[in-house]
Amino acid sequence: MKKPLLILLLGFIMAAGSFAQSSYYFPGESFDPSIPSPEEFLGYPIGEWHTRYDLIVKYYEKLAEVSDLAELKTIGYTHEHRPKIILTIASSTLLGNLEEIRLAQLQLADPSQPKPDVSAMPSIMHLGYGVHGNEPSSAEAAMLSAYWLLASQSELAQNLRKNAVVHFDPTVNPDGRDRHSQWANSNKGFPPVADPLDREHNEAWPGGRTNHYWFDLNRDWLPLAHPESQVKIAWYHDWYPNVTTDFHEMGTDGTYFFEPTKPYGSENPVVPRKNYDDINVRFAKYFAEYLDEIGSLYWTKEVFDNSYPGYGSTYPDIQGGLGLVFEQASSRGHLQASQRGDISFAFTIRNHVRSSIATMEAGLDNREYMHDYLREFFQTAVSEGAKDPAKNYVFGDQFDPSRNSLFVKFLMDHKIKVYENNADLSAGGYDFKSGKSWIVPTSQPQYRMVRTMFEDVKEFADSVFYDASAWTMARAYGMPFAANTTVKTGNLLTEAPSQDYDFPTGKAYAYLIDWSDYYAPKMLFDLQEAGVHVEVINRPFTSKTQDGETKFSAGTLIIPSGFQKLETAELKDVLEKLAKKNKQKIYATTSGMNLEGIDLGSNLVGSVTIPKVIMVVGDGVSSYEAGEIWYLLDSQVGMPISKVNSDDMGRVNLFDYTTLILASGNYNSFSENFQNHLKDWISRGGTVISMKSASLWLNDKEIIKEELVETEETPEPESLPYAVQRDFEGAKSVGGSIYMAALDLTHPIAYGYQRETLPVYRNSTIFIKPSKDKYLTPIRYTENPLLGGYISDSNLEKLAQSASVIISPVGRGRVINFYDNPNFRGTWFGTNKLFLNAIFFGDMMD
Template sequence: MLLLLSRTLVLMLFIASLTMNFTAHSTDVSTYLPNGAKYSENVPTPESSLGFGIGERHPRHDQVLHYLQQVATVSSRVNIEEIGRTTQFRSQVLLTISSPENLANIDQILARRADIEASAKDPVVVWLGYSVHGDEISGTNAAMVVAYHLAASEDKAVKDMLNDTIIVIEPSLNPDGMDRFVNWVTTHRGITENPDPNHIEHHQNWRTGRTNHFGFDLNRDWLLLSQKESQNRIPYFHQYQPNVLGDFHEMGANGSYFFQPGIPTRTHPLTPTKNTELTQLLATYHAKVLDDKGRLYYSEESFDDFYYGKGSTYPDINGGIGVLFEQASSRGFQQETVNGLLTFEYGVQNHVLTSLSTIEGAWKNQAEFKAYRKDFYQLAQQQASDENFNGYIFTETKDNYRLKVFLNKLQQHQIKVYPLTQDYKINDITYIAEQSYYIPLAQAQYRVIKALFNQQKNFQDNTFYDVSGWTLPLAMNIKFAQVGRTWGLKTQDLPWQPSSEKTLKTVSSAYAYVFEWHDFLAPKLLHKLTSAGINTKVATKVFSATVNGVTKAFDKGTIIIPAGNQNVDNWRNISSDFAANNQIPLIALDTGLTVKGIDLGSSSFRPISTPKVLMVGGKDTSQYEAGEMLYYLDNLLEIPVTVVEMQRLTAVNFADYSHIIMVDGKYGKLNGLVFNKLKSWLTSGGVVFGQKRAARWLSDKELLKMDFVNKDHIDQLFDTEKLTYSDKESLAGRKRIAGAIYQAELDTSHPLAYGYQASELPVFRNSTVIMEQTTTPFISIAKYSHAPLLSGYTDQNLVNRLANNPTLVAHNVGKGRVIASTDDLAFRGYFLGSMKIIANSLFFSKAFNARPAE
């Protein structure tokens, strides 16, 4: 027994020694807080809950939540609320921190936020959001320190501040990405700290913790609202309406510390000049605390304040001041940099310092921030009245899903939209009342409306950190127009509100059922049907049939479910249920003899097969574009996609799949064996879809019969003879397409364009991968118009080079098909207008026959 105890003690001591080595840089919370400050013993410290100190190791999201819940339980200064769940079902939470008296009246205080006069004497609101990029985790750790400090401090100044301030803390904006990163670092860190930048700890696999479940950058989604995390947050943002929002990030290891203002010429013109002045005021507080610690920092450099879809810019069109903070990242626990050894704890402390300086600056200058918010909305009303038009009208007559998604996005941004009560004609286009809506500019969200509908193409500074064009109705292919005079425009008195809708089930002994392809969710319904073994066909020619005694025309792309060749029991009820669940009308036809066009037994109705999709992923492919494809196919359409990394393709039997998707990436590393397999599979009947550089690779391998513009040719478009060294950055910006919206002209007769009524389709381009014009007939499905730029910046030399060039092509390769696009068709999950081309490539790839010239 003594021997057993002795061995146990030795083992425990051995484990303890390992732990001590592993946690050589551990520290308690006092290390991050003001010297000599006193704290209540009733509030637990982070280390007492986590079992390790801040900066000692990376806590998981559940550990962070557990600690913050403990703090909220014991502190009368802290409320915690779940605002939603992520795709992986992790909790998103907000902490509201203020004096006990303010928290007791928080509902009344927040109810007054919409009335600026009524809320003038209420506390100033500061929102601190951390680690929207899940691998920039110093922010989440700083959030725990800040929460502890505000909850436990016995300092009179802190108590006074809490009387006048409401602090909202979002400790992790991206819980799924955060835990992906934590698991990576925890798996690969050693017992002994290793600062070597080449160590695997600092190099995450595909996909990184930066993104959410679907691979989206959530710091680009505040305006677009395609992702669940953003949709969960936005109602609370508008409930609190923060005067100041701090957005805490990390950057490359060789940086120092950045806080806004950013580059002055790269601020969006909708942002008032006073916004920059107040940001500079706050900057003096950040500089002071960092100066006191001897920390390196910089401002007014590198980062811009242009795109409103980021956490630091969305407040700028909502009456607040958004401030970006960027800490040089150890991307692990420590890393050698040009500035010496960078430790994780160092980064956490910087974010703690500027979190507290943000609160202090807002508190001590609260009168200015409140006055700014009041002036912001008053000025918006004045600017709206100064416009040469009164509002926007928009419509979508065929696709109820896209229309309702568009309306919901506007409603989430607190924009008031009014349904038309009678038809209205403008620019020779009649807007039908039942599917048309009006947005007056004269409302509180004037600037948000302008940001979403604006089609600016000329800018003071043409270098962009992010996209330069993001016009929402263009992205969603919603027809819209400016309304000058509102004479004759009749709308409902109350704004539109979401309502539940249910398509009635259709169950009868019909000869056949049909549904039209123009609805966004039609591919989802088709996949449900074919997966259930229900036989379907697509119309490759138009026809008309009698429906309830009235002749109705059906476009190409209409799906037919014939009764005569079904082998699934109860298929009528199954089909009806699927259609009702997707709110798509299922139309019953009583006869196979049509009024006009092809009859239902015609060979022009082509059978549809269930696609089996493989997507190439992993290192060297774009995690963003792969995520967009997965979001569209897997999340919106519920079509399963098998993702296979490049290095595993050798072992995969391509014959198990009908389609292979290749998003943007570097495919030069694919070996000869994989290429030969791909070519053999393709010529035997497979379908490959290549996007951007994948398309160019297919061309290089002579599978795609298209030529591409090379880099030297693009360089020759720009005259560099008189440029000086200071023009280098400007020239690089001119040669780059950071992100702009273009107009493509569709061949709507082609199966890959089924579902589109108009030939004009806005598409998103963010690369200089350009196809050359072709004289081969029938292979070009979409080309850019003669003046294609619709929104955002592109140098005119590149616009001219793109004009009339193809952007979507497809042709036969043996028995198979190759389809290629130079646009990002599912960009950021909100380009609903061009997404259907992807679905058409899955279902209708064998419905066309186009052989290129050899």
């Protein structure tokens, strides 16, 4: 390895602003004076302030403006409309041929194409920073690293510009970044305060880690719920970088972590061993040398997970590249006391700068090797897929075209090839209809992603998980699917299926809307907002419509023509426009007398109340769950939700709302007066939707009376070695796994579902007995519920005796208790409707 810098060993403790930038970050370096350093551009040394994202963008714009070796591209925008940018640095020759280079990289990743001459191809590197907004050192390092590559006169920098294309993403999570930067800067002391209890080091809820909707974007590379991830993955598949970095921060008392991660236990099952046993080891030597030179402490092969495919450091491993996670002990502000002394913001930045340069050198030295590996990865994917007993996966829900479309688009966004299914067939206990089902072959370059989408994993090298232990995306979408050995495919899809329906003509006694489609709730809320009176039919029936004799399930919506404030022509116009917008089929009937089942004026038909929803947020409440709920209602329903801080609830009159949502959390901050108000409101007809630990709080306050599952525990050893504590105790948790639940299809919580079983996601050890009322446990687990992921034998025994959803009557009201998470990470489309049913039909559930 080359010695890129003349390194001076500097002390660990360093206060920001007390040093010259070049001598601290780049001692002994010379730079092109025409390229402004970050300090020159910003007017302060890096590390003295947390730089706002708009200034980071402006600095990158300046680099692209003053140098023909830099090119800036906006690839999309965040929820708060901050630009998502990529700065590309390479020689003017390489930049002038950037499109040809990109196409050659795509050809290399396509085993059906001739292999390009890798000796003539530059290394493609992607340096990504700042996915967690309150891990701020990396975004500052992004400015310094780009400056070094562009302006350094060192031999290494010159060789990199000549033989590599380096893409910088300075902040994966701009919205969270600015939320944290504002906090740290506005609470900074002069001089800085190192006390960990100081306000600067303790952000207000929800903190800057997450994006606008309080989602952890380092879990979103797989689900693609948010625009930041969607545009990033689209960009990624335009380039297939050989190396991708993912810079983080950890607790202040730590040191520095780089890969390899924990062998086997922290590794993804579809990634080739070569990635872990060879490539990671090659690169680790560079990181060690660069940190050795400045005396920084570090560690490897422990704790940090590399198994979940949605990490920024794992997804590239499943795409033929090398994903690298780095963790730096955080100052969480400008200066903070640690067990080794005061750690400064500048010190944390410097370590990430060192790792950035080390990554670039390692990538350059292994340029041809990594290109060969990229081709090898996709070649072996095709050959391994051809050997898989499952030659294809067939999937499709004949009752829900919108969810089909969402899942097909999701697969295609991950570059998985999807084909039409041209034949009716039965497999895996499901019926798949031609035109309403699709086929995914296993023998394709994205075979390892196909496994990620469809394969249930139940065997693990470890029983302790940093994150989820199951991620089968077909389960998350509630998608019927089955492995097949003989199915033939139709045409390759180039876009996701879409549906358009003709609006019925002529006079209508009433209009009907099937509740099975994923976007039926959005259609309902749009109708209510437009002033249309809507009712729900609570039993199955058969009616004569424009399609002839048509069967409908319980939960079907009815829009009676005779009970509307809108004139007939206006009603039809509103219905037609909203049906087209939401891709919903409208049925018309000319009579209230049905062919089978109840009639349209039955007492089992009732109006649907327009929801007015309030959710408690703030200290003690899970920001992740609250954000998932907020995002669901915003993005999938278009329904406003009032988010009220827990310490403001004493000012709330709950009688102004139909529904109160309590995400998991601790609600002991509620005053006794508000608790009494809450009990009174529920007993007079209010609906509470309660998640996991919130239900335990309601139980503790005797608002509801449900019982915990109690089993005879297996005796534990009287003594164990201290060193095994983490593994032994950690194995008792449920970090995130998938189970099969049984639905009562006659209950309003299950309206829109056509099958009696449904995959659900659980990430808690709260086990509650079914209700003593035999009618009020509409969702419970099947006899052998585990579909994928890890759970201990004792917890599985408790789960078998537990409920997934319980309705707890309270006077004329009710609490709807969810003990699983139906909205997990914005991607559990299969269970979202359970939660939406609780909102729209909650007053019918007891």
